[in-house]
Amino acid sequence: MENTTWVANHTGQSDFDLVGLFSQSKNPALLCVVIFVVFLMALSGNIILIFVIYCDTQLHKTMYLFITQLSLMDVMYISVTVPKMLMDKVVGMNKISAPECGMQMFLYLTLAGSEFFVLSAMAYDCYVAICPPLRYPILMNHRVCFLLVSSSWFLGSLDGFMLTPITMTFPFCRSREIHHFFCEVPAVMKLSCSDTSFYETFMYLCCVISLLFPVTVISGSYSFNLFTIHRMNSAEGQKKAFATCSSHMAVVILFCGAAVYTYMLPNSYHTPEKDMIVSFFYTILTPVLNPLIYSLRNKDVTRALKKMLNVGFVFQETIT
Template sequence: SNVHLHTPMYFFISQLSLMDVMYISVTVPKMLMDQVRGVKNISVPECGIQMFLYLTLGGSEFFLLAAMAYDRYMAICHPLRYPVLMNHRICFILASGCWFLGSVDGFMLTPITMTFPICGSREIHHFFCEVPAIMKLSCSDTSLIETLMYLCCVLMILIPVTVISSSYSFILLTIHRMNSTEGRKKAFATCSSHMTVVILFYGAAIYTYMIPSSYHTPEKDMVVSFFYTILTPVLNPLIYSFRNKDVTGALKKTLSVGSVFQETVK
């Protein structure tokens, strides 16, 4: 195994990869099966499970991106104390906290959304059971859950955004004071990868859950949802891994060992 990859940064990247794989698995297989079979339906329990999982994974990723920003702040602004301040135990606690807070989001919004009475058409104008799409089917007043959803998302987005913006403010100040050009380049490369993911993911989530429903159309909602449920999780490994010398170096090493092994077997 590569020693360079056994660091807090790569521990968090592995957690992000796990979330992304699970996130895609919640929506894409069902969507592809429906396309192949030509049957586009979903049972109420399946819809509830799908909703709970994507809310939990999405919420967890919000907080994980904040934990990753905090990790970069510690690495760049406190390099000498970094191994102590970000030891295995602290990393595990942070990651567990992200998963827990994400599940709170799922447990809070799913039961309320799924118990709303639906009258008339049960057709969802969407490719998966997203909360706003389900609420549009309800014949009762949804203003209360819309307010709850807004407040929930304000907390789910405001807390991580505060951590991320504070971390990067300190990081930019530290980079500005650096005398080493190589050090500046390395810090910018790491941070730009993370900021790209943050802008893509949070931008789509803010549109979906915080902008009033009067500004939404089914077509716009599907495009934005595709962006943060499929496109961003697919882009994350490319943005993080293949722009990183340690990961590409480890990948090349693994591939070269594999090819040598195959030659030996022959």
Template sequence: MDNTTWLANHTRGFNFILLGLFSQSKHPVLLSVVIFVIFLMALSGNTVLIFLIHSNTNLHTPMYFFISQLSLMDVMYISVTVPKVLMDQVIGVKNISIPECGIQMFMYLTLVGAEYSILAAMAYDRYMAICHPLRYPILMNHRVCLLLASGCWCLGSVDGFILTPITMNFPFCRSREIHHFFCEVPAIMKLSCSDTSLIETLMYTCCVLMLLIPVTVISSSYSFILLTIHRMNSAEGRKKAFTTCSSHMTVVILFYGAAIYTYMIPSSYHTPEKDIVVSFFYTILTPVLNPLIYSLRNKDVTGALKKMLNVGPVFQENIK
């Protein structure tokens, strides 16, 4: 039996230790309360947005269909990491088994990849709506939207199926302590005693492809959109188009910026503290910001919400 095989077998039975967010905090209880509140806000905000979109017929359009898919991804996305973080803090146990770590990593990678793709689909939808308004109902019918959404979920799983088995099959002979609050690929690779340059190259290549295709779609779509908006005679039409597109671009910049730092910048520029801060931002804060960005600046969504909140008083008046 060679040394690599022995190390792989030797490390198969132990658990990792997630040092998490609280090891660096002077006020862990306060931080856990803040994270719990953020978690509830993300769940409630995205769930309400999904409910509004599916219950209000005025929101049964391709744009809102993709927003509901993004909200669904955000709910799953934050649920993959935060409950484990909070439970460990309450119970006082920081262990995570290798199978649990692998499942968490796979789900996380799949959801991140799916969000990359759904943001591109949303940009393409805006391009079709603004640049080809007359043919838009035909070109972006319900079947096309379902195919695009399914494709986004499938593309998202590619990263998970490629990177998770390779990462989790590395022999781990260094410290079992993961300087992170969940099982992210770069944090796990630092524990390996073997050469990780190959998987780092593979990860970089996968992320370039997973980012390059959506970024190309998004940049091309918005280039045509800006040209179309510039040619519009209606000031109201330009304002509405800019409002819709600026909301989407805000989400794109937030999400893609953090992802590029994590997966595409060389590991020599990373520190555990920076990685935790960046991951905290786009893993925990972004799912809270997305429903706010898409609802506060959107009259259709705010109108549907007001209508839903007024159902109770109107219903009572009708009874009287």
């Protein structure tokens, strides 16, 4: 009877404690400043990239539409976790209510899943541009592009709709401390006092299915790309195509590798410290890397950015 009451009381609590990165750091103030700077870099880099693509009519192409969607997802993705973490550090609180935890969980699952499918759409777009370039206007017209983008958002939200309600309805009768800097599913599940083995298997299968299609499309597309690049007669064309494919693959490997570690490896491979480090890479560092990869290594984007800066400079000179 006492145990039942104890379980009910703990399940009824509405707040969790996020024991995050700062508790593991020897210099939490410095870490807070670094994360804040990285957060500003991610926001500014992605917003500038979206703005440049939107303003320059020469960048109104299929590939750049995918890049704007990726940047939009990155802006939302990093905003789901980092502001809450930094605000908790500033005000000296680390609590998050159950509804806030569920919303955070749903948003990051949806955005992460959508990003996988956008990356696969970008890989397919790159394949069509390199392998059958003459058929590109037919295979990647505006209708197909819109379908791929909307499908990415829809398919990405499925994990959020499936996993979030189940995770948040489990009884939590252990410590309310989440050993993470946000409400990630595996970290929250560790607080449950019920048997979660079946749900963990279900979550594993969901992640396998969610990753199987994007990874197949991405690996297949880039395999054909590399084969086609190898057969090119132009050394300049080989260099340009290989640079594009290699930069895309770096993002994909980092993002997919982190997801495989978090959701598909057995519990024996996990520790709270490792989980936070891996999550730090794909929730905070990836949104910073994407605009650098897709802007600094893209001549069309750098040209549009320089043009915009020159126009702004001339306008400022005219006013003064």
